[in-house]
Amino acid sequence: MSDKFSTANNKHVLNGRSALVIGGTQGIGMGVAQVLAERGASVVVAGRNLHQDGNRTNYSKEKQLQFSKVDLASNVDIKRFAGTFSDEQFDYIVWSAGIFPSGARRETNEGVELTFQIDYLSKFVGLQLLTPKLKEGGRIVTILSPYVESLWGRFISQFDVDDLEFKKPKRFEETQAHKMNITLSILTDLLIKRLSEQHPTKFFSHVHPGQVGSNLLKNSEVPFQTIKELFAGNQHASIKRTPVEYGEVAVFLLTDEDIGKKSGTFYDSEVKEIDQSEFEKKISKQDVDKIWEYSKRVSNTYVI
Ligand SMILES: NC(=O)c1ccc[n+]([C@@H]2O[C@H](COP(=O)([O-])OP(=O)(O)OC[C@H]3O[C@@H](n4cnc5c(N)ncnc54)[C@H](OP(=O)(O)O)[C@@H]3O)[C@@H](O)[C@H]2O)c1
Numbered sequence: 001m002s003d004k005f006s007t008a009n010n011k012h013v014l015n016g017r018s019a020l021v022i023g024g025t026q027g028i029g030m031g032v033a034q035v036l037a038e039r040g041a042s043v044v045v046a047g048r049n050l051h052q053d054g055n056r057t058n059y060s061k062e063k064q065l066q067f068s069k070v071d072l073a074s075n076v077d078i079k080r081f082a083g084t085f086s087d088e089q090f091d092y093i094v095w096s097a098g099i100f101p102s103g104a105r106r107e108t109n110e111g112v113e114l115t116f117q118i119d120y121l122s123k124f125v126g127l128q129l130l131t132p133k134l135k136e137g138g139r140i141v142t143i144l145s146p147y148v149e150s151l152w153g154r155f156i157s158q159f160d161v162d163d164l165e166f167k168k169p170k171r172f173e174e175t176q177a178h179k180m181n182i183t184l185s186i187l188t189d190l191l192i193k194r195l196s197e198q199h200p201t202k203f204f205s206h207v208h209p210g211q212v213g214s215n216l217l218k219n220s221e222v223p224f225q226t227i228k229e230l231f232a233g234n235q236h237a238s239i240k241r242t243p244v245e246y247g248e249v250a251v252f253l254l255t256d257e258d259i260g261k262k263s264g265t266f267y268d269s270e271v272k273e274i275d276q277s278e279f280e281k282k283i284s285k286q287d288v289d290k291i292w293e294y295s296k297r298v299s300n301t302y303v304i
Helices: 004-009 027-038 055-061 075-082 114-133 153-158 174-198 216-220 225-232 243-255 277-282 285-299
Strands: 018-022 042-047 065-069 090-095 134-143 203-207 265-267
Touching: 004 243, 018 027, 018 114, 027 042, 027 090, 027 243, 075 114, 090 114, 090 243, 114 134, 114 174, 114 285, 134 174, 134 243, 153 174, 174 203, 174 285, 203 243
Parallel strands: 018 042, 018 090, 042 065, 090 134, 134 203, 203 265
Antiparallel strands: none
């Protein structure tokens, strides 16, 4: 399918460009990596495993695709992984890796709540370590659900700055999964805003996938039927995009000249800016600083 994004992307030849796609081994990230490689970029695809769904063949055929192993559940491993790249190696970094919260509280071997680690803290650690690996003027796109325009936006009011790792006792229920998802999106967005202020010569954005066909819920072991039904559209008529079609959206964000002049922005799946001003007024500067300090403390020395 050719849509406005692939048409716009046809203007750009990416030969000689270099990209890192974290979570590029399947789903959305794999789509992004394929579009970048087809358009001429050389791409490092990062994840735990190459999957047996055909992309392994592409790796041997297309020299532009290389695999680099990382386990985002481990900050020790993220630090090792980041250390394998040179300063200013990449033009583009895309962070698509993620899981959907199951509503249950699970911990990594490093004692961090699992979804907090995969969907937020890994980015807090990884993006700070990887930003120096991005060239001046380079762009970083993170992919995660929105909160303001989400179906579950009503849970924003329950965002609890004192319980970022979901430690307060709660019932294991579906709404808890949605609350976790909203929290992780808010945290990611605050991170992207802070990084864009700290690095004014590099460009950061956070974008909503909309609905993209992938094995996200199966991979994340989500037990709730209503969430499964909502996502079932992925396999049926209401599917919005395939990973490769969505890859064109991400590549548009990486290459469009006008978008490139903005940093710290949150976009919907049609690349329209999401207005978060009402929510942002409710979260104080002290709370934002508290979240940053908490993230530093939990991730300990990994970013140094
Ligand atoms: N698909 C949608 O419609 C949709 C909608 C809203 C939000 N999202 C968000 O978009 C992001 C990508 O979703 P998706 O549909 O592409 O999911 P997916 O098909 O399940 O792919 C997830 C990716 O994350 C990587 N990953 C997961 N845990 C990892 C770990 N511990 N270490 C390293 N890599 C890890 C996986 O790599 P390995 O398998 O190699 O470990 C895989 O490449 C997620 O944050 C998801 O919540 C997706």
